Amino acid sequence: MVLIIFSLIFYAWGEPVYIFLMLLTAAVNYxxxxxxxxxxxxxxxxxxTAAAVVYDLLMLGIxxxxxxxxxxxxxxxxCSIPVPDIRLPIGISFYTFQTISYIIDCHWEKVKPQKSFRNFLLFLSLFPQLVAGPIVRYSTIEKEIESRKIELRDISYGLNRVALGLGKKVLIANQLSIIADNxxxxxxxxxxxxxxxxxxxxxxxxxxxFSGYSDIAIGLGRIFGFHFDENFNHPFICKDITEFWQRWHISLSTFFRDYVLYIPIFGKRRKYGGLFLVWLCTGIWHGASWNFIIWGLYYGLFVFIEMKIGKKNIKKIPVVIRHIYSKLVIFIGFGIFYFENLGKLxxxxxxxxxxxxxxFIAVQDRISLxxxxxxLIIAVICCFPIINSIKTISDKHFVxxxxxxxxxxxxxxxxxxxxSIMLVDATTNPFLYFRF
Structure with a gap:
């Protein structure tokens, strides 16, 4: 109950009004x-099932x-219809998908419906991942909602993970944002x-x-006895776009894979129809702007091309070429993601x-570089699984x-x-996915 109270206080601190929307969503889905x-x-x-999913999507749509x-x-x-100016509730994209996954899993009998509203509210309002993910499914923490055991090693791991995430955000992401915006x-x-x-x-x-926030969420969750799934798995070491999305924002990509990809509305061609529906939804989920729709379909096109080529044929292409191809596609994709103004895009x-x-290049480009x-060197190095490799090697010897x-x-x-020192004099620089 203490965790629920502080989670609600945490959310109300940023959303003093829309907390009632979140509570209503909890009541409806419960x-x-x-x-x-x-x-x-x-x-x-x-x-x-239909009523709950329609309600969730309707609230998200409105x-x-x-x-x-x-x-x-x-x-x-x-037309000249007045455009509604509605402020986006923090975290609505994340907790809406959590409730949808819960309802559908109950319908598919993958999980048993939660009989305690208090426990269901804990699942939905759990503050580490409430406002910016990852999307935590009920099945992932079902047993830990009922009963969990917190050990000293969990607290130690959690604190280290929180520190890692904070370092990613403040020491690297915030500094890179200056370059990107310039x-x-x-x-x-x-x-x-x-x-x-x-x-x-x-x-x-x-x-x-985003991976920094996910680290913080996973770390805080572990401190309180919850084991959240990983949301990133070193995505930039991928060799193709399909692999990239198996490593990037895993909780979102698996959500669409499990609940949308094979939706039976496309008949015999649902494999490809479902694919483009998934990528259309992925783009729309990220924001109410045409560039996000373009961004989603852009990735859908490359995943479709890779599916048509086939895994065996792709593996025959030299690794260097595959790396160059995937990085070109990925970073052009980030450019599409950045520009909501289509003229600037x-x-x-x-x-x-x-x-x-x-x-091609100017003096200020060279100076900035x-x-x-x-x-940039530190950022690139940190994209590789160095920490995991060190941990794997060290685990073999006690000393x-x-x-x-x-x-x-x-x-x-x-x-x-x-x-902490850097944040004292810093201007407001929230996590990017707060706006989604």
């Missing part, structure tokens, strides 16, 4: 779960997409090199920002293609394990001190 359990396999089960929809209706039909934020004055430089910096920024494409008005060389554990504790303490 009730639907009970009805599903009572009428399992009957019409009441299907009706409750608060996240109503303005976007009205704007496009006005533009398409030359070059992409002023894309009309950027050179070809500057546009690519900015896109790469922005891609790395998003990775360290067109300028970005023109500039990275070498048809911009400012040439030299000044940020150490930051080395003790040394590495002590070094990790010291490093974590140092990161906490340095990041």
């Amino acid at each position: 009730t639907a779960g009970l009805i599903i359990g009572k009428y399992q396999g009957k019409k009441g089960d299907t009706a409750a 608060f996240k997409y109503s303005g976007f929809i009205v704007e496009n209706i006005n533009a398409l039909f030359s 070059f992409l934020g002023n894309i009309s004055n950027s050179t070809m090199f500057g546009a690519w430089y900015g896109a790469i910096a922005y891609g790395l920024q998003i990775f360290f920002d 067109a300028t970005f494409f023109k500039t990275i293609s070498g048809f911009g008005k400012n040439g 030299i000044n940020n060389m150490y930051l 080395s394990k003790a040394v590495i554990s002590s070094a990790a504790a010291v490093a974590s303490a140092l990161i906490l001190v340095v990041t």
Whole structure:
């Protein structure tokens, strides 16, 4: 009960009004779960499932997409419908998907409906992952909601993970954001090199920002006895786009894989119809803007191409070429993700293609690259599974394990001190996925 109270206080601190929306969502889905359990396999089960999912999607649609929809209706039909100005509730994209997965899993009899509203509210409002994920499924923490055991090693692991996440955000992501905003934020004055430089910096920024928050969420969860699934698995070491999305934002990609991909509305071609539906939904989920839809379908196209080529044929392509191809696609994708203004997005494409008005490279590009060389090198190195490799090797020997554990504790303490000092005078720089 203490964890529920503090989770609600945590959410209310940022959302003093919309906390009632979250509580209403909890009540609706909790009730639907009970009805599903009572009428399992009957019409009441299907009706409750459909009603709950429609409610969840309707709330998400009203608060996240109503303005976007009205704007496009006005533009398409030359109307003048007032555009609703509705502030997006923090975390609604994440907790809505959590409730949908819970309802569908109850319907599919993968989990038993939670009979205690208190326990269900704990699942939905658990503060470490409430506002920016990862999307935690009920099945993942079902047993730990009822009963969990917290050991000293869990607290130690959790604190180290929190420190790692905070370091990613403050020491790396925030610094990369300066580069990204300097070059992409002023894309009309950027050179070809500057546009690519900015896109790469922005891609790395998003990775360290979002994976940093996921580290903090996983670490805090472990401290309280919950074992959340990993949300990132070193995505930049991928050799193709399909593998990238098996490593990036895993909780979202697996959600769409399990609940949308094989939806039976496309008949015999549901494999490809479901694929493009998934990527359309992935783009829409990220924001009410055309660039996100383009971004989603852009990735869907490359995944489709890779499916048609086939895994065996892709593996025949030299690894170096596969790495170059995947990174080009990925960082162009981050450029699409950055520009909500389609005019600026067109300028970005023109500039990275070498048809911009400012040439290939400028003096300020070289200066920025030299000044940020150490930051970029550290960021690239940290994209590799170095920590995992060190841990695997050290676990084989007791002495080395003790040394590495002590070094990790010291490093974590140092990161906490340095990041705390840096945050004292810092301006507001929230995690990027707070806005989704």
